[in-house]
Amino acid sequence: MKPTQEIEALTAEIADVARTSFRTLFENGERYYYCTLFTTGEGHAPSISAWSWEALEREAARQGEESDTPESTIAELIKWSYADSPYCCFRDENFDDVKQLFMERPSIAELEADEWNREFDSRLKAMELAMKRLDDEGIFALNQPRESVCVLVEVMPPDEINTEIALRLNQAESPAMQAWLAEAAE
Numbered sequence: 001m002k003p004t005q006e007i008e009a010l011t012a013e014i015a016d017v018a019r020t021s022f023r024t025l026f027e028n029g030e031r032y033y034y035c036t037l038f039t040t041g042e043g044h045a046p047s048i049s050a051w052s053w054e055a056l057e058r059e060a061a062r063q064g065e066e067s068d069t070p071e072s073t074i075a076e077l078i079k080w081s082y083a084d085s086p087y088c089c090f091r092d093e094n095f096d097d098v099k100q101l102f103m104e105r106p107s108i109a110e111l112e113a114d115e116w117n118r119e120f121d122s123r124l125k126a127m128e129l130a131m132k133r134l135d136d137e138g139i140f141a142l143n144q145p146r147e148s149v150c151v152l153v154e155v156m157p158p159d160e161i162n163t164e165i166a167l168r169l170n171q172a173e174s175p176a177m178q179a180w181l182a183e184a185a186e
């Protein structure tokens with residue numbers, strides 16, 4: 001298979017699984033402001049995470065009860081954290097086939113620097129194209145206006161590439177993107 005065909009096949013599988021996971025999540029009717037497909041710096045198969053305003057309020061209240069920190073401070077600290085979201089790795093079992101596809105690709109740990117970069121970039125590209133596909137389908141406007149949601153593909157720990165991808169996936173002037181750029185961008 002040619003590299004572009006490989007990326008398209010990976011994109012299609014990621015999009016199918018992410019579509020199902022996000023749609024299932026959005027059935028709760030909450031208003032989302034953050035939806036991400038995240039991976040590690042080693043390029044492992046992605047997972048989704050998301051924050052809604054309702055979940056942020058609940059989680060800040062819960063953490064506030066366990067500490068002396070005001071809820072507003074907690075909310076600021078966790079607002080853009082994929083890992084602190086109660087929806088981190090939501091329906092991760094749906095990604096088993098994606099994980100298998102990633103394992104069938106060249107082992108990133110065994111590649112030389114140039115090959116490693118190409119493979120990592122291919123994986124990120126497939127994730128970005130998958131999120132763009134879902135965005136074009138209107139998935140991220142199901143419970144709220146699209147401009148209220150920051151749609152991301154992120155590498156953890158945070159990397160500058162996250163901001164570059166965010167600017168491609170969102171309109172820079174949207175309220176959600178402006179907030180993310182001011183509060184969380186690398």
